[in-house]
Amino acid sequence: MKLAAFGEDAFLRELQDRVPLSEHVSIGIGDDAAAISVPDGELVLLTVDTLVEGTHFLWKTTPPRFLGRKAVAVSASDIAAMGGVALGVLLSLSVSGDLEVETLRQIVDGAAERCSELGMALVGGNLARSDGRAVVDVTVLGHTESGKTLRRGGARAGDAIFVSGKIGASAVGLWLLQQGAALSPSGGAIVPDALREGPLQFAEPCIRAHLDPEPRLALGRELRARDLATACIDVSDGLSLDLHRLCRASGTGARIEEQALPLAAKALAWKREHGRDAVQAALSGGEDYELLFTTRDTSAIEAFRDTCDIALTRIGEMTPDENAVELVRRDGSVEPLSARGWDHFQERRS
Numbered sequence: 001m002k003l004a005a006f007g008e009d010a011f012l013r014e015l016q017d018r019v020p021l022s023e024h025v026s027i028g029i030g031d032d033a034a035a036i037s038v039p040d041g042e043l044v045l046l047t048v049d050t051l052v053e054g055t056h057f058l059w060k061t062t063p064p065r066f067l068g069r070k071a072v073a074v075s076a077s078d079i080a081a082m083g084g085v086a087l088g089v090l091l092s093l094s095v096s097g098d099l100e101v102e103t104l105r106q107i108v109d110g111a112a113e114r115c116s117e118l119g120m121a122l123v124g125g126n127l128a129r130s131d132g133r134a135v136v137d138v139t140v141l142g143h144t145e146s147g148k149t150l151r152r153g154g155a156r157a158g159d160a161i162f163v164s165g166k167i168g169a170s171a172v173g174l175w176l177l178q179q180g181a182a183l184s185p186s187g188g189a190i191v192p193d194a195l196r197e198g199p200l201q202f203a204e205p206c207i208r209a210h211l212d213p214e215p216r217l218a219l220g221r222e223l224r225a226r227d228l229a230t231a232c233i234d235v236s237d238g239l240s241l242d243l244h245r246l247c248r249a250s251g252t253g254a255r256i257e258e259q260a261l262p263l264a265a266k267a268l269a270w271k272r273e274h275g276r277d278a279v280q281a282a283l284s285g286g287e288d289y290e291l292l293f294t295t296r297d298t299s300a301i302e303a304f305r306d307t308c309d310i311a312l313t314r315i316g317e318m319t320p321d322e323n324a325v326e327l328v329r330r331d332g333s334v335e336p337l338s339a340r341g342w343d344h345f346q347e348r349r350s
Contacts, residue, residue, distance in 0.1 A: 003104060004097030008127050011104065018105070019112050022121035024087055034123035036088045042143040047078035048319035061177040061186045064103045066211045067136060068110025074236065075140040076118055077215035077289040081234040083150035083224025085140040086217055089115050089123035092137040099134070105304065107136065118217060150224050150293075152249035154230035157320035159294040161254060162214055162301060164310050167239055168267035168278060171285020173210030176203060183207050202266035209264070212287040219310055220291060228300055232293040238286040238341025244325055253324035255338070256316030283327075284340035295317055 003011070012029075021028045027035035038044055051057055051071050062070075072089055079086045091111050095104065109152050112122045120140070144150075180192035181203060189204035215234075223229040233246045239261075258279055268278050294300050298314070305312045319326075327337040 001101050003099045003101055006101045007099070012127065013103065015108060018108065018237035019122045024041065025121045025123055028121065028123045034088060036121075036123065036141060038087070038143045039147055043146050043149060045079055045082055045084045045144055045149075046139065047075055047142075048137065048139040049075040049078070049131035050138075051136040055133075055199050057223030058177075059134075059138075061182050062211060063183060064106035065110035065113075065185065066183065067113075068107040069114040069212050071136045071138045072106075072111050072114040072118070072120075072140075073213045073215050074287075074289065075138040076120070077213070077234040077236065079142040080149060080215045080217045080220035081142055081232050081291060082142075082229070083094075083148070083220045083229075083232070083267055083269070084144040085116055085221065086120045086140055086142040088121050088123040088127075088141045089186050089336040090139040090141075091122060092128070092135075093125070093255060094128045094130035094135040094141075096131065096134065097129055097243060109254065111138070118215065124285070129220055139224060144224065144340075148224055148227070150220065150232040151231055152231055152233050152246050153251075155246060155290070155294040155318050156296070157177055157252055157253055157318050159230050159252075159296050159318040160298045160301070160314050161243075161256060161292070161294055161316040161318060162294050162312050163235065163290055164219055164260060164312055165216040165288070165290040166233065166262050166264035166267075166311065167288045168285060169206045169209035169335065170213065170287040170289075171210075171281045172264075172267040173206035173208070174285070175281075176207055177210065181207060183211055199266075199269040202269050205266050206264075210287060213287065215289055216291045216310065222304070222308075223291070223293060226300070226304065228291040228295055228304060230295065230296055235288045235290045236286060236290050237293060238284040239288070240325070241286070241339045241341030242292055243337070243338035244323070246294070247323055250318070251322055253319040253321040253326070253336070254316055255319050255326045255328060257328045259330050260313060260315045262313040262315075280340075283337070286341050 182190040
């Protein structure tokens with residue numbers, strides 16, 4: 001059934017039964033506003049992200065459930081970068097009246113599912129008609145300890161630069177989708193004949209890295225609680241661009257080493273197969289949603305790393321030359337690292 005025939009009010013009434021409350025939600029879906037309990041003395045964190053059809057996703061390559069999951073994850077990643085605890089999500093959808101109600105249900109179910117996995121609750125939102133492209137807007141509310149919030153500013157010359165996990169898989173996943181690959185509603189990869197000579201075993205993980213990212217909420221909380229990070233940012237628009245942002249906020253420069261970059265093996269396999277620059281794709285591709293952070297206590301990070309189930313890789317050091325960001329190549333040569341990545345109002349550079 002089309003949404004125009006089903007109606008907004010009917011869908012919102014149904015939504016109340018589909019989405020359960022969590023313990024910290026006093027008032028959820030159904031009232032004019034949600035009410036969430038926040039611990040005394042904590043700072044409230046608020047962040048919002050928007051996914052626009054044709055800019056951030058295409059219906060033909062994005063199963064609706066994964067669209068809901070990704071919309072929640074990318075906003076939650078901002079809370080992770082601040083070292084916060086994510087609590088509640090507002091989901092706003094602007095869609096055509098011709099959209100199938102089942103498609104809308106799957107988006108909401110995906111969002112609610114991801115919220116539950118991350119310890120959050122879907123507490124409300126908005127539904128509006130759009131005669132143009134669909135828009136999925138997610139606001140996340142969280143909290144953090146006053147005076148200990150992780151921020152982009154705070155790094156100093158001499159601080160070591162670390163990044164969590166692996167980078168580059170999401171950029172390859174996007175490239176695979178652009179080449180005609182897709183993720184089925186059940187989660188398996190659908191690969192066109194033109195790509196079947198590539199490393200097929202890595203197609204699904206790369207596509208999933210792009211469509212279903214993992215925000216590092218637990219890691220962000222640990223970095224804050226243990227006072228390990230002097231500055232932090234999530235890698236959403238490309239490591240090189242986000243590193244420039246961290247440097248600008250901290251009033252420093254940076255030098256990172258190509259050979260230290262933790263490139264995802266599955267991404268390297270596809271890039272080598274098709275003769276593309278894996279390093280540049282990893283630096284500017286974006287949407288890895290790993291944490292890029294600095295520290296003055298490398299021994300504490302190394303001790304923490306031994307107990308952590310996420311790879312933490314030292315990739316460089318902050319320098320005193322403000323905004324001078326450099327890349328040390330494998331041959332030892334040093335070159336400027338430009339702020340390449342995703343910018344909504346300029347051409348994508350990758």
